[in-house]
Amino acid sequence: MDxxxxxxxxxxxxxxxxxxxxxxxSPNISLGSSITAGSNASWLSPSADYAFGxxxxxxxxxxxxxxxxxKIPAKTLVWxxxxxxxxxxxxxxxxxxxxxxxxxxxxxxxxxIYSGATVAASFGLMQDDGNFVLRDTNSALVWQSFGSPTDxxxxxxxxxxxxxxxxxxxxxxDYSTGDFRLEMQSDGKLVLSAYRFADPGYWLTDTQGExxxxxxNHSGFMYIVNSxxxxxxxxxxxxxxxxxxxxxxxNDHGTFEQFVHHKNGGNWTRVWRSFDDPCIANSVCGIYGxxxxxxxxxxxxxxxxxxxxxxxxxxxxxxxxxxxxxxxxENSGGNYTVEVVEDADFPSDLTADxxxxxxxxxxxxxxxxxxxxxSLAASLVDSTCRKKRTPLLNARKSASTKGMxxxxxxxxxxxxxxxxxxTRKKKFNSRAxxxxxxxxxxxxxxxxxxxxxYYNPAAQRFIxxxxxxxxNTIGINFREFTFQELQEAxxxxxxxxxxxxxxxxxxGILVLKDTQIEIAVKKLEKDIEKSREEFMTELKIIGRTHxxxxxxxxxxxxxxNQHLLVYEFMSNGTLSDFLFNKVESPGxxxxxxxxxxxxxxxxxxxxxxxxQIIHCDIKPxxxxxxxxxxxxxxxxxxxxxxxxxxTRTNTNLRGTAGYIAPEWLRNVPVTTKVDVYSFGVMxxxxxxxxxHIELNRVEEESEEDDxxxxxxxxxxxxxxxxxxxxxxxxxxxxxxxxxxxMAMVGLWCINxxxxxxxxxxxxxxxLEGTLEVEIAPLLHDQNVK
Ligand SMILES: *[C@@H]1O[C@H](CO)[C@@H](O)[C@H](O)[C@H]1NC(C)=O
Ligand SMILES: *[C@@H]1O[C@H](CO)[C@@H](O)[C@H](O)[C@H]1NC(C)=O
Ligand SMILES: *[C@@H]1O[C@H](CO)[C@@H](O)[C@H](O)[C@H]1NC(C)=O
Ligand SMILES: *[C@@H]1O[C@H](CO)[C@@H](O)[C@H](O)[C@H]1NC(C)=O
Ligand SMILES: *[C@@H]1O[C@H](CO)[C@@H](O)[C@H](O)[C@H]1NC(C)=O
Ligand SMILES: *[C@@H]1O[C@H](CO)[C@@H](O)[C@H](O)[C@H]1NC(C)=O
Ligand SMILES: *[C@@H]1O[C@H](CO)[C@@H](O)[C@H](O)[C@H]1NC(C)=O
Ligand SMILES: *[C@@H]1O[C@H](CO)[C@@H](O)[C@H](O)[C@H]1NC(C)=O
Ligand SMILES: *[C@@H]1O[C@H](CO)[C@@H](O)[C@H](O)[C@H]1NC(C)=O
Ligand SMILES: *[C@@H]1O[C@H](CO)[C@@H](O)[C@H](O)[C@H]1NC(C)=O
Numbered sequence: 001m002d003x004x005x006x007x008x009x010x011x012x013x014x015x016x017x018x019x020x021x022x023x024x025x026s027p028n029i030s031l032g033s034s035i036t037a038g039s040n041a042s043w044l045s046p047s048a049d050y051a052f053g054x055x056x057x058x059x060x061x062x063x064x065x066x067x068x069x070x071k072i073p074a075k076t077l078v079w080x081x082x083x084x085x086x087x088x089x090x091x092x093x094x095x096x097x098x099x100x101x102x103x104x105x106x107x108x109x110x111x112x113i114y115s116g117a118t119v120a121a122s123f124g125l126m127q128d129d130g131n132f133v134l135r136d137t138n139s140a141l142v143w144q145s146f147g148s149p150t151d152x153x154x155x156x157x158x159x160x161x162x163x164x165x166x167x168x169x170x171x172x173x174d175y176s177t178g179d180f181r182l183e184m185q186s187d188g189k190l191v192l193s194a195y196r197f198a199d200p201g202y203w204l205t206d207t208q209g210e211x212x213x214x215x216x217n218h219s220g221f222m223y224i225v226n227s228x229x230x231x232x233x234x235x236x237x238x239x240x241x242x243x244x245x246x247x248x249x250x251n252d253h254g255t256f257e258q259f260v261h262h263k264n265g266g267n268w269t270r271v272w273r274s275f276d277d278p279c280i281a282n283s284v285c286g287i288y289g290x291x292x293x294x295x296x297x298x299x300x301x302x303x304x305x306x307x308x309x310x311x312x313x314x315x316x317x318x319x320x321x322x323x324x325x326x327x328x329x330e331n332s333g334g335n336y337t338v339e340v341v342e343d344a345d346f347p348s349d350l351t352a353d354x355x356x357x358x359x360x361x362x363x364x365x366x367x368x369x370x371x372x373x374x375s376l377a378a379s380l381v382d383s384t385c386r387k388k389r390t391p392l393l394n395a396r397k398s399a400s401t402k403g404m405x406x407x408x409x410x411x412x413x414x415x416x417x418x419x420x421x422x423t424r425k426k427k428f429n430s431r432a433x434x435x436x437x438x439x440x441x442x443x444x445x446x447x448x449x450x451x452x453x454y455y456n457p458a459a460q461r462f463i464x465x466x467x468x469x470x471x472n473t474i475g476i477n478f479r480e481f482t483f484q485e486l487q488e489a490x491x492x493x494x495x496x497x498x499x500x501x502x503x504x505x506x507x508g509i510l511v512l513k514d515t516q517i518e519i520a521v522k523k524l525e526k527d528i529e530k531s532r533e534e535f536m537t538e539l540k541i542i543g544r545t546h547x548x549x550x551x552x553x554x555x556x557x558x559x560x561n562q563h564l565l566v567y568e569f570m571s572n573g574t575l576s577d578f579l580f581n582k583v584e585s586p587g588x589x590x591x592x593x594x595x596x597x598x599x600x601x602x603x604x605x606x607x608x609x610x611x612q613i614i615h616c617d618i619k620p621x622x623x624x625x626x627x628x629x630x631x632x633x634x635x636x637x638x639x640x641x642x643x644x645x646x647t648r649t650n651t652n653l654r655g656t657a658g659y660i661a662p663e664w665l666r667n668v669p670v671t672t673k674v675d676v677y678s679f680g681v682m683x684x685x686x687x688x689x690x691x692h693i694e695l696n697r698v699e700e701e702s703e704e705d706d707x708x709x710x711x712x713x714x715x716x717x718x719x720x721x722x723x724x725x726x727x728x729x730x731x732x733x734x735x736x737x738x739x740x741x742m743a744m745v746g747l748w749c750i751n752x753x754x755x756x757x758x759x760x761x762x763x764x765x766x767l768e769g770t771l772e773v774e775i776a777p778l779l780h781d782q783n784v785k
Pocket of ligand 8: 276277294295296399400
């Protein structure tokens, strides 16, 4: 009897143990539980449909902490905490005793999945709907994986106002962040965009109104809804719905798709997609690439004629011109041909179109670009020829471009020394200026690069083209407006938005076809030699940049001694107004995002452009906020370009008091570190929510509350009372660790010795949390005043 009982107990214990290996007897994950990468253990949902654990990637060499469909052979991943930094075997995810959920890498780096800063979790649960949740002692929800989606949403999950999905990287098997984004915008539209290109979007719903979200309901239907109104996406779903798994994912080519999978086998079947022709997604094939899709399913990338791949192993990364030719020199006419690609198009785009010629055939369109040495390509749709500026993006040849024509100038290969061969090995020496002597219009000529169009520094190395700008030539890489056009657009310059370093800025509206585009027009002060210089600097610099966190220039106008610059309009004004002139104090998370955005913009100027650019006047007045409160650096009028082999420059004092690095005053050559200093001051302002100098501060407070913000922050750090700086702001106090980290970065940036200041690269990594913040070399004798 006893023996049998013992045996039974043993078997039972064994069973429990076996079960315990794969899941837990109770679905509740208790504090102290952990999973190790490589062990095959996971936390299962009660139905065992979903598992939370380490997902093998790169053939099992690395792991992602995430959630997947566990019962189907594909084990499709639906969420991950570390898509951009896969972990090695031996890394752990732990629900700590004090209620955080952390991912610890083998090198000791800790990533907080849930920081537990506000409320500690008391248990976790992998739910049957695919949501991993953490709850507090009262069982109230404190964190959920549904709240921070990656590339997929599941039934009962919503994409709320402002939330985004990011595609996985193109053409790779990993799950790192790719080039496309699906965003539920605050204006009520669901938008797909190639966000790295400042793309306004290639697919959007015609929904509008505030506070809408994308809902994926329990029965597998997706729709966009506000409190009253429903806009359906999904059309039909196989029934009964309970027999299927569902997911909606943005794929690596930028299409948003919904799939079903029968629970008893089979595979994922698509039931809906945002559009059929995959080439509609912008920049699928990168710059100078052409997307081909004969069947609405496969995507093939090629280069447009006369171009070769940046990476021969991966054409989808984009292309560069085989030879660089200056079409604006005399006699260039016989040295190139115009190739016509049938059934192909460069889609119409305000910022890519130089001009439109109506009622022409192929020959007329050819002539139009041959007569315009600044135009390198055109599209011909029906009888409208649209001349294109560089870079040439979004070329496509697919079901939706039947009957259209793409025209491209292609140099004839000769041994002509004027036509320079671009080879991958040889780096181009970019000279910022090239003087051209011209007797009649001896005004100005530039060598303008369009290299800096893309985030991807690999792309930047290869593309280089000459542009010439004179006072009376149409040109460079932007649209030229007439003064009259701008006068009309701004209603006679009657609404001033503010003033930049060299002129007033006015609001305007451009009417193009049937759309209206809001613009900001900077009118430079007349007859001032200096302001013309700033105009040229700005054109030159902004003309070679293209980044989400830099303001975008649409065109310019030079007429009758008037110099005007036309920008995209930034509806939320300056960062300065946002931070300091508001009744309500702006949200912490938003401020953190802005700081990071600006840091990325500056990093781009310093390290990722073809030529290093020092902005020289970083301050909250020169940062603008778009509709989504994305921070964009503006006003490049004082900037300096450095040649590739140059790291410092001698220049006169420029910038704004309070943000100026001390080396300016010492009259030594300046480097990009002057921007780091200004950024540091601004960062402290952003996180503390106050100006670096409080002008009307009340006397009695000033005991501990120093007048100069950086000094005050330093003294608070030294006395171990940093909380005092933000004692008025409970939101910041609840995320104090982050505040502290950012404050340290800010202090480090304002080190009086430029050599000790971090590079923007380091700053970005520290702000992102991917690099530990070392103790800032902060110093009692800091002489920052
Ligand atoms: C999980 O934990 C919560 C809170 O302790 C409790 O209310 C719930 O009953 C537990 N569920 C199971 C299945 O143990
Ligand atoms: C985990 O599973 C894989 C594949 O099923 C197997 O090859 C490996 O040996 C398992 N590892 C452990 C530690 O059980
Ligand atoms: C630790 O490893 C992770 C993942 O490989 C990496 O992202 C992180 O930078 C590493 N940290 C350090 C301090 O090396
Ligand atoms: C937006 O919608 C959410 C949920 O539908 C609601 O909780 C919130 O109060 C709404 N916000 C506004 C500003 O209407
Ligand atoms: C989901 O949405 C569809 C279409 O709007 C509707 O017919 C269905 O009843 C909804 N299901 C649930 C569970 O709300
Ligand atoms: C919901 O959307 C409809 C249609 O776009 C709009 O008329 C209505 O005002 C919106 N409701 C709310 C509460 O935003
Ligand atoms: C996936 O399912 C579809 C339809 O059920 C079938 O036609 C197709 O062959 C399946 N593909 C694979 C790889 O099993
Ligand atoms: C591709 O999609 C377009 C747009 O939906 C459609 O008109 C065309 O017939 C499709 N072509 C193929 C080959 O499926
Ligand atoms: C693109 O490159 C990745 C690795 O960087 C490779 O895995 C993939 O197969 C390449 N894609 C193509 C289409 O060659
Ligand atoms: C065009 O080719 C001719 C003859 O090969 C040469 O003389 C001329 O300089 C070339 N022009 C340009 C702009 O390359």
